[in-house]
Amino acid sequence: MAFALPVWLAVQEKLLARDEEDWPAPNCFDEFDDEALEKTFHLTRACLAFIRDAVRGRMKKYIPKKPALSLDVMLMVALNYYAQGRSSDDVLQRVGLSQCDCPAVISTVSGVIAGMSDQFISFPLLQEAKANVASKIESMCGIPDVLGVLAPAHFKIKTNEKDACRAFVNTLGYASVVSQVICDSDGNILSVEKLHRWFSIFSDFVLIVLYCVSPKGGKGYHLSKHVLTPVSEPANDNEIRFNKAHAKIHNVMRTTLGYMKRRFRCLKQLGFAQEGSLDKKSNIIKTCCVLHNIAKKFSVPSPPLTDDKDSVALCPVLAMST
Template sequence: MAYALPVWLAVQEELLGNDGADFESPSCFDDFDDEALFRLFHLDKPCIAFILDAARIRMKGAALKKTSMSVDEMVMVTLNYYAHGASSSTILQRVGQVQTDCLPVINTVSGVIAGMSDQFISFPITHDSKKKVALKNKKYCGIPGVLGVLAAAHFRIRVSPYEDSFRSFVNSSGYTSVVSQLICDSDGNILSVEKCCLGSMFDQKLWESSFKGREMEEEIHGPYSVIGGKGYNLSKHVLTPVSEPANSSENRFNDAHAKIHNVMQTALGCMKSRFRCLMQLGFTLESTLDKKSNIIKACCVLHNIAKKFSVPPPPILGKFEALKPGKQLSEPEINPEAVKARRELIMAHFYKPSYRRSAQS
């Protein structure tokens, strides 16, 4: 996600192919002015047109047979649901449907947009791209060799207390949620999103079982690391803060760590503000985790697209929701080599010798 907008759009156009799609073709969105578009979808017209063209191509084989809605209307209903967590009466009247009839449509379109993640959510892979991202992150916070910020993002859900799995959805903050593993860069672009697990899942276990976690720990991405919070074990490739800083160098490192770690909190806050369905994903069963995962991944795709189109998020409702502290293992693993490597990093980049004048001088 390091391209300038014109280059990025050209790359996506090549990936999508023409296949009869026309970026300027008429759509049902044309019935609304710019103000109404932003109010209903929290996106602007060029951004929606781009999303619509991308979705049209992929919806050819995914459109529901039992719906009277066109592909454009299906996308309209879904984007409106993402923006507000429920379909607006304006949209329901426009497509001639009721709320319950829209749920299968939303699930279908969410699966299609989530499938676009391989093109719109990109973790740095080449040597040059990794070097470029790491240098940008170092410029932002001062910590070298960092590819992104790692977090277990929790999304509120509803679960019947009579369900056998109810307690498994309760997270460390005491409410029911599902959790997905996200990695973002210093600009708040989502670089990786995977898994959708029960809210009680430990951050460390989520990392160890993830594709990106295995890739990093097996050094497929080289000597680089990601920034992780207190819910993770310090390792060669997950850089956590010093739990009990003993000197000013460690304090400076912790300040730098907190600075870039807060980028994830801001990114999640913006994403939940734009796509308010993420603030409450509704009733959930273990058997429906894939549907929730598609909605989360689809919103991450649209978050990146909206950032590339420089679409501002709507006003934040209250403060940014703080990242959950993370459910820590009772006996976290201590890696002496990782502790030593972090100490050497701190001494090399955050140590500032103090000079004192002698009494004689």
């Protein structure tokens, strides 16, 4: 993400284009003081205002008819769920909803925000942007021509049916959904897609050298000039130095996912899933990536570390702890 904050604010103007008569906009986030906002939503007031305006513009296109609930109510319930991993009783009492009402609201808002990923998650395409990203990564770890850190990140789910459970269980022994995540050296999410999508799109670009952060060499990926993995059994000083450099870039992804996991506790456990519900879970993951990038642009501080031992895995053989 190489865009400066003014550019993002300019994007906001394009996203709005709203009719206030159709979308009355009393801001119920104003009912919270700054401390309560950060505790409840893990976001600052300025960041929430930006998200609210951006979502309003998108919501009009996503839901042509005026919904039964106001935008603020829907957004408040969803953002609270992303931050806490469940809908807080205090928030539900404020908006007059029950826990049973939440899944439909969260699904709707997640679909809207995930659809905004083209505006807020961008892989470098222009030569200057590529060179800028690669230069920062080279300065950090010493390896040139690297455009991003790649990880197949697993997020825990629950399953009710044994057949579905077998379909979702990974080699760590728990059920999960997986997204291919790419970030830059600053922890901005550049892509969150289905596995291997970027390899086909950027196969002709020499500068596309993505890291697969697997300690066993990323055997699930087609090894090519576009994927750079650790040396599984280093035999000389050069290979040892390369693995140390690789470990530095590896830690960027670990730190980024740990940061997201603290801000969006829903990523620790995405709840129950069945065979046909993966799109909803994927939308939540993509939504959290969009919100992560927005939070970084507004320099929202990271929530404090917790003693929780739940983990988000980078790949089937490597669990991440915060």
